[in-house]
Amino acid sequence: MEPDPKRRKGMEYDSWDVVPVLSDEQSQDLKLLDAYAAPIMEKRETSRLVKELATSFPLPDLQHIKRVRACKDKNTSHPLEVIVCLASDVPDQECKGRTGPTLSDLLCSQTFDPRGLGEPFLVQIPASAPLTRPQFERASKHWPTSFHEDKQITSALKGQLFSSSEKAKMQEHMMEAIEAARSGHTLGMDAVGAVVVDPQTGQRLAVAHDCRRGTHPLHHAVMVCVDLVAASQGGGAYQYEKYPACRYYVPDPQVTTSHMDVSALESHSTSDKAKENGQSYICTGYDLYVTREPCVMCAMALVHSRINRVFYGAATADGALGSRYKIHCQKDLNHHFEVYKGVMPQACEELLDSK
Amino acid sequence: MRSQSGEEPAGFLQPSDSEVQGWMDRAFHMAKDALENGEVPVGCLMVFKAEIVGKGRNEVNETKNATRHAEMVALDQVLEWCHLRERDVKEVFKHTVLYVTVEPCIMCAAALRLLNIPLVVYGCKNDRFGGCGSVLDISSDDLPHTGTYFKCISGHRAEEAVEMLKMFYKQENPNAPKPKVRKDSISPAGGSIVPMIQAASDDKDGAKTALSD
Numbered sequence: 263m264e265p266d267p268k269r270r271k272g273m274e275y276d277s278w279d280v281v282p283v284l285s286d287e288q289s290q291d292l293k294l295l296d297a298y299a300a301p302i303m304e305k306r307e308t309s310r311l312v313k314e315l316a317t318s319f320p321l322p323d324l325q326h327i328k329r330v331r332a333c334k335d336k337n338t339s340h341p342l343e344v345i346v347c348l349a350s351d352v353p354d355q356e357c358k359g360r361t362g363p364t365l366s367d368l369l370c371s372q373t374f375d376p377r378g379l380g381e382p383f384l385v386q387i388p389a390s391a392p393l394t395r396p397q398f399e400r401a402s403k404h405w406p407t408s409f410h411e412d413k414q415i416t417s418a419l420k421g422q423l424f425s426s427s428e429k430a431k432m433q434e435h436m437m438e439a440i441e442a443a444r445s446g447h448t449l450g451m452d453a454v455g456a457v458v459v460d461p462q463t464g465q466r467l468a469v470a471h472d473c474r475r476g477t478h479p480l481h482h483a484v485m486v487c488v489d490l491v492a493a494s495q496g497g498g499a500y501q502y503e504k505y506p507a508c509r510y511y512v513p514d515p516q517v518t519t520s521h522m523d524v525s526a527l528e529s530h531s532t533s534d535k536a537k538e539n540g541q542s543y544i545c546t547g548y549d550l551y552v553t554r555e556p557c558v559m560c561a562m563a564l565v566h567s568r569i570n571r572v573f574y575g576a577a578t579a580d581g582a583l584g585s586r587y588k589i590h591c592q593k594d595l596n597h598h599f600e601v602y603k604g605v606m607p608q609a610c611e612e613l614l615d616s617k
Numbered sequence: 618m619r620s621q622s623g624e625e626p627a628g629f630l631q632p633s634d635s636e637v638q639g640w641m642d643r644a645f646h647m648a649k650d651a652l653e654n655g656e657v658p659v660g661c662l663m664v665f666k667a668e669i670v671g672k673g674r675n676e677v678n679e680t681k682n683a684t685r686h687a688e689m690v691a692l693d694q695v696l697e698w699c700h701l702r703e704r705d706v707k708e709v710f711k712h713t714v715l716y717v718t719v720e721p722c723i724m725c726a727a728a729l730r731l732l733n734i735p736l737v738v739y740g741c742k743n744d745r746f747g748g749c750g751s752v753l754d755i756s757s758d759d760l761p762h763t764g765t766y767f768k769c770i771s772g773h774r775a776e777e778a779v780e781m782l783k784m785f786y787k788q789e790n791p792n793a794p795k796p797k798v799r800k801d802s803i804s805p806a807g808g809s810i811v812p813m814i815q816a817a818s819d820d821k822d823g824a825k826t827a828l829s830d
């Protein structure tokens with residue numbers, strides 16, 4: 263044990279970035295579709311052409327695509343370009359043995375007045391709407407799209423979602439989880455720790471370490487923490503008297519929302535509503551801090567418990583909140599939550615190596 | 618099924634069809650009992666060498682712990698059984714079969730993997746939470762750090778299992794509109810059950826048709 267762990271390198275909250283764990287749809291590159299665009303040579307024909315194209319070649323699954331774009335090169339004779347149709351709309355034989363279809367090839371089966379339209383050229387357009395700013399920026403390089411920006415995701419991706427005082431709070435909670443992991447380790451347990459916090463009051467509700475090498479093979483730190491939260495609410499299935507570092511706190515009703523930490527305002531309004539409706543689950547509105555990425559069992563236990571957010575330090579190979587699965591945004595599941603990784607990563611990774 | 622499912626762990630004897638039927642009848646009996654007592658109608662038992670070593674019923678409400686599914690409760694009983702008889706836990710789990718009326722959820726499927734249960738026999742699919750192919754396939758995915766894969770036998774008295782859960786919804790919430798549920802699959806949650814709205818379909822073998830609500 264180091265005399266003062268806080269002074270070790272990597273322990274300062276400005277030395278790490280909280281990284282949001284987004285869904286595949288949000289983090290992958292957008293797929294691209296081949297399409298034919300054509301220059302609009304006579305600007306006054308634009309609205310007629312757009313209307314007729316929309317009738318002849320509707321793009322119902324591509325609502326995000328702007329049909330017309332301004333020409334990037336200001337020196338060209340035509341200021342605008344328009345999507346004529348998708349390459350998949352063009353029968354195969356049209357293009358065979360040539361450089362590409364002509365305008366009359368594209369329009370052959372249509373009663374269409376091509377006045378004002380130039381010869382087509384191939385472009386790539388994003389197949390789906392961008393969900394994040396990086397996706398939007400990449401998509402826009404191909405063809406203009408509309409984008410309904412989620413400001414929270416944008417600032418999370420820039421590492422600006424949490425203020426330095428919020429990060430200081432996060433660090434306090436994660437330090438508590440690390441301390442629990444170390445206590446467990448001295449008892450022969452795997453060095454994993456977890457803490458459940460009510461972000462509305464800043465109060466810690468439960469602290470646990472892994473106990474799988476002790477009394478129960480399924481007592482991973484997260485499972486113990488969930489059961490301790492249940493115990494703090496008058497339930498709970500197990501006793502942990504062998505492990506004094508595993509403990510719960512009965513929330514102090516005197517502590518009000520003025521002590522709020524880690525910007526939980528918005529998420530809480532929904533959980534309060536849920537509680538009023540009598541739909542409360544034990545972890546509704548609460549945050550979990552855990553030193554390493556939870557396994558499938560623990561991640562799904564957090565879905566069942568309706569956790570609000572999860573913050574973890576180190577990733578794991580079979581991890582279910584980003585590495586192997588993304589249970590927190592798994593389609594078909596009835597509860598989704600935000601996940602952030604990279605909280606005190608060095609200290610948490612050191613725990614992984616402790617034998 | 619993966620090619621993996623062909624091999625069994627050393628020394629594990631796959632139960633015969635009539636054994637499977639007999640244990641599933643017991644599980645259904647438990648589910649019926651639960652229904653009659655106003656509890657979640659899921660029957661679940663763990664069998665080690667022709668002996669019941671664990672039985673479980675959903676204990677989410679009394680423990681306020683949303684992870685206390687019938688399977689988790691039954692696994693605890695197996696641990697207790699081993700403890701009392703001073704049996705090697707790992708050895709016992711390696712030869713224990715789970716019989717359950719509804720497909721285990723993702724969490725329970727992972728727990729079964731972590732304890733190296735070799736075989737799970739279940740009734741109907743669980744479209745909302747199922748971890749043996751319905752939502753995720755935790756039973757057979759390649760997860761080198763999460764125990765071992767297990768084999769599943771599904772579809773046993775599936776319609777009956779769904780029927781019981783439908784009846785449970787009705788008595789839980791008599792004012793709720795009658796849900797249309799697939800005949801062979803159902804969506805049990807922990808403490809409170811949310812029925813899936815779905816046009817009835819007639820496939821009997823528990824196809825993995827995606828649900829949309």
Ligand SMILES: [Zn+2]
Pocket residue numbers: 482483484556557558559560561
């Ligand atoms: Zn776990």
Ligand SMILES: [Zn+2]
Pocket residue numbers: 686688721722723724725726
């Ligand atoms: Zn379960």
